[in-house]
Amino acid sequence: MAGPRHPVSVSGAAMVQTDRLQTFTFSVCWSDDSDTFARRSWEEFRRLHKTLKETFPVEAGLLRRSDRILPKLPDASLLVHWGRTGRGLARLQLLETYSRALLTAGERVAHSPVLTGFFAPQPMDLEPALPAGSLVILPAPQESLPGPTGSPAIRSLEAQSLRCLQPFSTQDTWGQPFHARAQEALDVLLRHPSGWWLVANEDQQTAWFPAPYLEEVALGQGRDGERSLGSSGSQFCASHAYESSQADELSVPAGARVHVLKTSDRGWWLCRFRGRTGLLPAAMLQPDGLGTLLSGPWLHLRVDGGEDREGKAQSSKSPQATTLPPTVPARPSRSAIQSCCCTITRKALGQDPGCHGPP
Numbered sequence: 234m235a236g237p238r239h240p241v242s243v244s245g246a247a248m249v250q251t252d253r254l255q256t257f258t259f260s261v262c263w264s265d266d267s268d269t270f271a272r273r274s275w276e277e278f279r280r281l282h283k284t285l286k287e288t289f290p291v292e293a294g295l296l297r298r299s300d301r302i303l304p305k306l307p308d309a310s311l312l313v314h315w316g317r318t319g320r321g322l323a324r325l326q327l328l329e330t331y332s333r334a335l336l337t338a339g340e341r342v343a344h345s346p347v348l349t350g351f352f353a354p355q356p357m358d359l360e361p362a363l364p365a366g367s368l369v370i371l372p373a374p375q376e377s378l379p380g381p382t383g384s385p386a387i388r389s390l391e392a393q394s395l396r397c398l399q400p401f402s403t404q405d406t407w408g409q410p411f412h413a414r415a416q417e418a419l420d421v422l423l424r425h426p427s428g429w430w431l432v433a434n435e436d437q438q439t440a441w442f443p444a445p446y447l448e449e450v451a452l453g454q455g456r457d458g459e460r461s462l463g464s465s466g467s468q469f470c471a472s473h474a475y476e477s478s479q480a481d482e483l484s485v486p487a488g489a490r491v492h493v494l495k496t497s498d499r500g501w502w503l504c505r506f507r508g509r510t511g512l513l514p515a516a517m518l519q520p521d522g523l524g525t526l527l528s529g530p531w532l533h534l535r536v537d538g539g540e541d542r543e544g545k546a547q548s549s550k551s552p553q554a555t556t557l558p559p560t561v562p563a564r565p566s567r568s569a570i571q572s573c574c575c576t577i578t579r580k581a582l583g584q585d586p587g588c589h590g591p592p
Contacts, residue, residue: 245329269488304334354488411440470521483511
């Protein structure tokens, strides 16, 4: 019989920054093949490091230095470029290296309740939205922070290609017309919590674009009025663990990221998790606040409480259409958007207060 699950890999995904706090988001893969997001502060990692040293004095080298296998937790220099944001990104890289070293520090440490509990989903990880005013900064994979020479560029942000659901027209970052066709591929450069994302088309035009008009896979209309969300589905998060009671249901741990294939207004959604397809209660599924910003499409779906399933036939769980047209979120003013962007992004767009237009 398999033991309790434990983390098998940890990857730095993003830094979430507000006026008062920086947190670091990690994608955690578990031994049961599930994956979750964990958002932790620098101070929480320092407390973890202290607890590990107290719990494992031998592995920490407190008894004999040559026995040490616990990694050290170095901090980023105060002299790093781009101030608080630059130091935060440096810390994200250091914390990823530290976390991966912990997972290779022997089974006693890697499978311990201390480490497993630290990366297990916490209430903050399960919130459907980030705090108001949050700035999500995505580091470029396999790239170091820019050096003192050279100017910042948008290519330093991680881009994901999504498709436009319906035609939409707006202005690009230089005030020129920006027209997107239905099914046109757009690269998402930055995901702003307001619902307006920075995108680029094949002509390298950049513009702030309404996120509800973007999807990984175009919506398809299934038979019998079912709303299909494509073969890959849209990502949602399980607010708590669920143990299946029937053969057509799924079992998921708390914090699990599942792909919703069909929605219903009867309280049960068709989902895919760990290679299996089955039904889950819609009431326990919520938009993946972190996953939506980091890897999934911006999705607006109504989640009804559904009916009490006592005495209901199986057809009461069959998915039905929940068709909602894309809605354009209220667009913040230009200055408000710029104020939530770091200096690196503003300079890359040519929108820094010191820049007055394209070169």
